[in-house]
Amino acid sequence: METSGAHLCPMPIATGKLKQQLRVIVFGASTPSGRLFDLVLLALILISVALVFLESVSEVRERYGLALRVAEFTITGLFTAEYLIRLWISERRLAYAVSFYGLVDLLAIIPTYLSLLVPGSQALAVVRALRLTRIFRVLRMLEYVAEARLLLVALYASRHRIIVFMLAVLAMVTVFGAIMYLVEPHEAGFTSVPRSIYWAIVTLTTVGYGDIAPVTPLGQAIAAGIMILGYAIIAIPTGIVSVEIARQTERLKQRHCASCGKDVKLADARFCPHCGKAL
Amino acid sequence: METSGAHLCPMPIATGKLKQQLRVIVFGASTPSGRLFDLVLLALILISVALVFLESVSEVRERYGLALRVAEFTITGLFTAEYLIRLWISERRLAYAVSFYGLVDLLAIIPTYLSLLVPGSQALAVVRALRLTRIFRVLRMLEYVAEARLLLVALYASRHRIIVFMLAVLAMVTVFGAIMYLVEPHEAGFTSVPRSIYWAIVTLTTVGYGDIAPVTPLGQAIAAGIMILGYAIIAIPTGIVSVEIARQTERLKQRHCASCGKDVKLADARFCPHCGKAL
Amino acid sequence: METSGAHLCPMPIATGKLKQQLRVIVFGASTPSGRLFDLVLLALILISVALVFLESVSEVRERYGLALRVAEFTITGLFTAEYLIRLWISERRLAYAVSFYGLVDLLAIIPTYLSLLVPGSQALAVVRALRLTRIFRVLRMLEYVAEARLLLVALYASRHRIIVFMLAVLAMVTVFGAIMYLVEPHEAGFTSVPRSIYWAIVTLTTVGYGDIAPVTPLGQAIAAGIMILGYAIIAIPTGIVSVEIARQTERLKQRHCASCGKDVKLADARFCPHCGKAL
Amino acid sequence: METSGAHLCPMPIATGKLKQQLRVIVFGASTPSGRLFDLVLLALILISVALVFLESVSEVRERYGLALRVAEFTITGLFTAEYLIRLWISERRLAYAVSFYGLVDLLAIIPTYLSLLVPGSQALAVVRALRLTRIFRVLRMLEYVAEARLLLVALYASRHRIIVFMLAVLAMVTVFGAIMYLVEPHEAGFTSVPRSIYWAIVTLTTVGYGDIAPVTPLGQAIAAGIMILGYAIIAIPTGIVSVEIARQTERLKQRHCASCGKDVKLADARFCPHCGKAL
Numbered sequence A, B, C, D: 001m002e003t004s005g006a007h008l009c010p011m012p013i014a015t016g017k018l019k020q021q022l023r024v025i026v027f028g029a030s031t032p033s034g035r036l037f038d039l040v041l042l043a044l045i046l047i048s049v050a051l052v053f054l055e056s057v058s059e060v061r062e063r064y065g066l067a068l069r070v071a072e073f074t075i076t077g078l079f080t081a082e083y084l085i086r087l088w089i090s091e092r093r094l095a096y097a098v099s100f101y102g103l104v105d106l107l108a109i110i111p112t113y114l115s116l117l118v119p120g121s122q123a124l125a126v127v128r129a130l131r132l133t134r135i136f137r138v139l140r141m142l143e144y145v146a147e148a149r150l151l152l153v154a155l156y157a158s159r160h161r162i163i164v165f166m167l168a169v170l171a172m173v174t175v176f177g178a179i180m181y182l183v184e185p186h187e188a189g190f191t192s193v194p195r196s197i198y199w200a201i202v203t204l205t206t207v208g209y210g211d212i213a214p215v216t217p218l219g220q221a222i223a224a225g226i227m228i229l230g231y232a233i234i235a236i237p238t239g240i241v242s243v244e245i246a247r248q249t250e251r252l253k254q255r256h257c258a259s260c261g262k263d264v265k266l267a268d269a270r271f272c273p274h275c276g277k278a279l
Helices: A004-008 A012-026 A032-056 A058-089 A095-098 A100-107 A109-116 A124-142 A145-157 A159-183 A193-204 A219-232 A233-251 B004-007 B014-025 B031-057 B058-089 B093-098 B100-107 B110-117 B122-141 B147-155 B158-182 B195-205 B217-233 B235-252 C004-008 C011-026 C031-057 C060-089 C095-098 C100-107 C110-116 C122-141 C144-158 C159-183 C193-204 C216-233 C235-252 D004-006 D013-027 D032-056 D058-089 D093-098 D100-107 D110-117 D122-141 D144-157 D159-183 D192-202 D215-232 D234-252
Strands: none
Touching: A012 A032, A012 D159, A032 A058, A032 A109, A032 A124, A032 D159, A032 D192, A058 A100, A058 D234, A095 B031, A100 A109, A100 A124, A109 A124, A124 D159, A145 A159, A145 D159, A145 D192, A145 D234, A159 A219, A159 B014, A159 B031, A159 B122, A159 D159, A193 A219, A193 B031, A193 D215, A219 A233, A219 B031, A219 B158, A219 D234, A233 B147, A233 D013, A233 D234, B014 B031, B014 C110, B031 B122, B031 C144, B058 B093, B058 B100, B058 B110, B058 C122, B093 B100, B100 B110, B110 D093, B147 B158, B147 B235, B158 B195, B158 B217, B158 B235, B158 C031, B158 C122, B158 C144, B158 D013, B195 B217, B195 C031, B195 C216, B217 B235, B217 C159, B235 C144, B235 C235, C004 C031, C011 C031, C011 C060, C011 D234, C031 C060, C031 C122, C060 C095, C060 C100, C060 C110, C095 C100, C100 C122, C110 C122, C110 D093, C122 D058, C144 C235, C159 C193, C159 C216, C159 C235, C159 D122, C159 D144, C193 C216, C193 D032, C216 C235, C235 D004, C235 D144, C235 D234, D004 D110, D013 D032, D013 D058, D013 D100, D032 D058, D032 D122, D058 D100, D093 D100, D093 D192, D100 D110, D100 D215, D110 D122, D144 D159, D144 D234, D159 D192, D159 D215, D192 D215, D215 D234
8 A cells, every 4th residue: 555655756667666675575564575574573683682681691791792792783784774774665754763663763773883982881782672672563464463452452441440540559558658667677678768668569569579578566467468458459450451351352243233233242143133134 | 519608608708709719729620720729739749748758768868858848848838828728718617627638638737847846756757648648639630530439339349258358368367377387497487376377478468578488398388388379369359359340330331211211231121121111 | 947946845944945045145146135145256256366376476475474374264264155055055966066167166165175284285275276267157247148158159160160270280380390400409499399399389379489599590581481471370260260250240130030031130120121021 | 982993903802802991991981990090090190290209309319219219110110001001902003102192101101211221310300290291181080171171262262362461571571671780780680681581570470589689779669660560460361361261151151043053142132143033
């Protein structure tokens, strides 16, 4: 559907043809060349993220530092070429450049070039891990897009309830954190209200590091209360999301009867179960 | 709807007008001035809670102690003015003063004044964190009230089941705590039955601090049993609340009978179940 | 309904009357005297369990040892009297004596008497904590019995699925435990296969004490896999129980139409929504 | 149904008879001899796995090493006999040998024989724990197969959604791990990006060992965010699986149309949605 735009721009036919072919490769998910392009891109993304991992391990960095740098620049070069091609074959270049994926594509190549100017910056090295978000670009070739959308729609539809729940949780951990700051001695780790709130979150979410733990009987009693509360109220977001996923799943399967106008919930029905007419 | 009361009290017209205007600002959530008032109040609440946090961090308190005190008294002054205005413009002043929000509003200003009489009391400082509960006052300007009510209704409707579940959990942790007190040596942290029950709660709720952990094979076997139990029975509150949220959500989408006006809960009913008329 | 039995036994009328009255008090939950009896019993149970807790705290035992002993023997005396009365007023004494509650009632008094023969036995002291199970006797006076039964019915109806799930979890932790025993050094705490399985359970159930934690990269990678698995499969028991609770709740509200015989799901319907006939 | 094959092979009648009888014992779950065989096999599997456990505990190994070896070889001998019998009585021997259960049966006996050639290899000892998977062979004698299949069908039907969820979780822990690697000092345990990702998984799944824990305020704030996120998004797999289990359970209770024989999923349908005939 994007090929129509090629007719509109007055450009040399050879360039137009090349652009056309590149579009099929880059945007086409169902053509063989499009699938190959997606697979290569997927591999490059995973390798480039693995490079970030390996570089952060000091023994590996010391031993294979040069090889990692070479691999990094090779991949950045390929990503740069890809970015320029995408920019070139876009119908609306500016729109692509400022779009979400356009920025992600740009962010994937900038850190490496910057690291030439600001050598030794670890922050830049790690920003490259964000390349992993490019992986969602490639997922369109899978059948998972509809499922992912259903989950997002379910989460979006229940956002009000989730926000209300989150606000209540935040209010609870603040109050519990403040109380524990009073009850527990500073030596046990409750040295300030924010730190006590951090502990309350660790406890309510049932993470339970144990780096800060109550030592007084009263503090342990309150902690036990927070734990049981956290154990019970996890039912609320679960209930909210379950109901919404059920509703969205149901909506996917509904048709209407042409005779009586009622919903037909059965996906493979051939006759309306309400009036008996053929669908 | 509260303006009608103004006509009934014989008061000077100027004061009546001011009262009227203040009511629009304080109670009105849909007028521009009402929204602005809510936003300012929200900001003040968040700042005042942030002050409590900052004051509890010893380094911050030592450095910026004076500035924090000044900010604290400024905000308390504003809250005091707000409290007096609310009291003044109320139709029924006593009813407001003893209502939940009236007490919360009062509790938000008293600790600071008390701290002048009892200097150095940290407890008073922390009680101020309860101001955060005032935040729910402001939430009416959001669309979240209906959603919050649905969740509360769902929790209220399933309270019997949740209490039964909680009692069973309490009985279980008591029995398991008593058993572990016998099985495990005191050196491992199981120094008393209440402390062992505390450990059982930490384990059953899957928090798992690790400050107390079984060391004998028998104790570890029992602990493993408690863990798997806790992992499995979390399904119960989740099931309870899911079912109730689904029911309440369903109730929201009901149809009404044109004849008798009552709710028709059955999605594909052909006759009103209340009056028998065809729908 | 148990009063009819009193007529059948040929006993002096005075004793029969007393028995009758005692039955009303002990078994009757709706009469004022029955409610009072239940409340006193509830208080005694809670106090007696609190005594077990207090006695296990060494400082309390040293200071108030004598007072605790006196209170313990007083309560045991009262429980003994209650047990003898229950035995006396039972229609079928042997049936009561060997029933679940009969044994619980007996178990509640024996440990204290035994402790006179075997002084200093802590095990006997702690067995008294099982008295807490007597609390379920008193719960009949609450409206919670029906709700508790619904939950038990839901759990019972889904027992096959839960057992299958549990077997799969046990097989998984065994295999993961065996693998971790090979992968991790003994110094990290993986000293035997059972201990490694204990660690796998701690991890899969997301308890996470941290007393045993993997230290090798490979071990940490496997551990991360177990965590994500445990985080995801908790959905299964939750789903099983949710579905069953929903079904049982639905069943509670169903009636049948006398005209067409179909289910009427609406609890307060007056007309059948299928055929329009009055119910 | 497998007896028909016996007629086709030209073999001495005596051997054929023995084969027939063995088949009834080995494959028959409903005959008394078949049940006994299953029970003995179940016991042998559990004992052989218990031997692996005991052998891994160093004190037990030192004391009862010889007895354990003898028991191990006895059980391996019995498993070998069973394997040979199964091979002999199979209709299609190669198909059995390369089938899943065929390989599991072979894997259950090989390690012990190999340990004669490579003495002292612990890896071989532990591989024997995989024998536990043979337990699923015996489960057919229970009524749990249908329930297990329903759970597997529900998981299979929701695999797309679960994979999408897992990918999102992996992307999140990668990004959070990279951020924490930058924010937290190496001394706190965040020594490399993979290790930080390991920590992020420990935190997001609410396991929370505490072997690595953030120490800076910023790191603790991010950690608190990850915890709340992990606490909330567990609702998603739970919702997905609940909906699918509900759907599969519903499918089990369907009615059938008397005219066309197809499933009628709508509980209160009056006409078959497949052929239009009145039900």
